[in-house]
Amino acid sequence: SQQGEEDPQALSIQEGENATMNCSYKTSINNLQWYRQNSGRGLVHLILIRSNEREKHSGRLRVTLDTSKKSSSLLITASRAADTASYFCATDAAIGAQKLVFGQGTRLTINP
Amino acid sequence: EPEVTQTPSHQVTQMGQEVILRCVPISNHLYFYWYRQILGQKVEFLVSFYNNEISEKSEIFDDQFSVERPDGSNFTLKIRSTKLEDSAMYFCASSETTSGRREYFGPGTRLTVL
Numbered sequence: 001s002q003q004g005e006e007d008p009q010a011l012s013i014q015e016g017e018n019a020t021m022n023c024s025y026k027t028s029i030n031n032l033q034w035y036r037q038n039s040g041r042g043l044v045h046l047i048l049i050r051s052n053e054r055e056k057h058s059g060r061l062r063v064t065l066d067t068s069k070k071s072s073s074l075l076i077t078a079s080r081a082a083d084t085a086s087y088f089c090a091t092d093a094a095i096g097a098q099k100l101v102f103g104q105g106t107r108l109t110i111n112p
Numbered sequence: 113e114p115e116v117t118q119t120p121s122h123q124v125t126q127m128g129q130e131v132i133l134r135c136v137p138i139s140n141h142l143y144f145y146w147y148r149q150i151l152g153q154k155v156e157f158l159v160s161f162y163n164n165e166i167s168e169k170s171e172i173f174d175d176q177f178s179v180e181r182p183d184g185s186n187f188t189l190k191i192r193s194t195k196l197e198d199s200a201m202y203f204c205a206s207s208e209t210t211s212g213r214r215e216y217f218g219p220g221t222r223l224t225v226l
Contacts, residue, residue: 098167
């Protein structure tokens with residue numbers, strides 16, 4: 001079984017529209033983080049939400065966390081061409097593990 | 113914002129050669145990590161390091177891999193005898209703590225094994 005699975009795998013929308021990406025996970029977590037990666041480049045940290053938080057905002061980003069459903073969503077409002085990238089969620093387990101477990105990612109394309 | 117740096121940005125090597133990837137974590141961080149990402153795939157954990165020893169490693173991190181903090185600033189990943197399947201982007205990361213933390217990632221080293 002995989003921890004941190006995003007859907008959809010790919011999303012293509014028009015500039016100005018909102019983009020929603022989802023992440024599901026299987027074990028209890030301390031935090032869930034979202035990262036952006038432009039093609040072939042490094043990981044840019046977007047937002048961290050703790051297990052006792054339900055929603056967090058940062059600029060045009062809104063992240064929700066539902067620990068009962070073991071799922072999170074990332075909403076990007078008023079999308080721009082520069083938002084074109086892959087988006088990954090990453091979780092760290094509540095007990096013991098020191099690593100982040102990444103999902104497969106959602107490839108977001110913003111069409112001008 | 114503080115940054116993790118990595119060198120080189122791109123390394124090309126022949127199969128069977130040894131490579132050392134270098135990282136400078138953020139100065140007051142205590143926990144260090146290596147991850148890798150094979151092209152088109154997800155980011156995978158390799159190893160975590162704390163207090164001058166490995167604290168956790170994945171099954172990918174076999175005897176061909178080793179890590180070291182040779183001085184107060186550098187953190188290195190060595191691959192002793194590279195294989196074609198080691199071709200990937202390697203990311204270093206560091207964090208202040210291990211619980212409830214944000215990991216800061218470096219820009220990555222793209223390793224190409226020919």
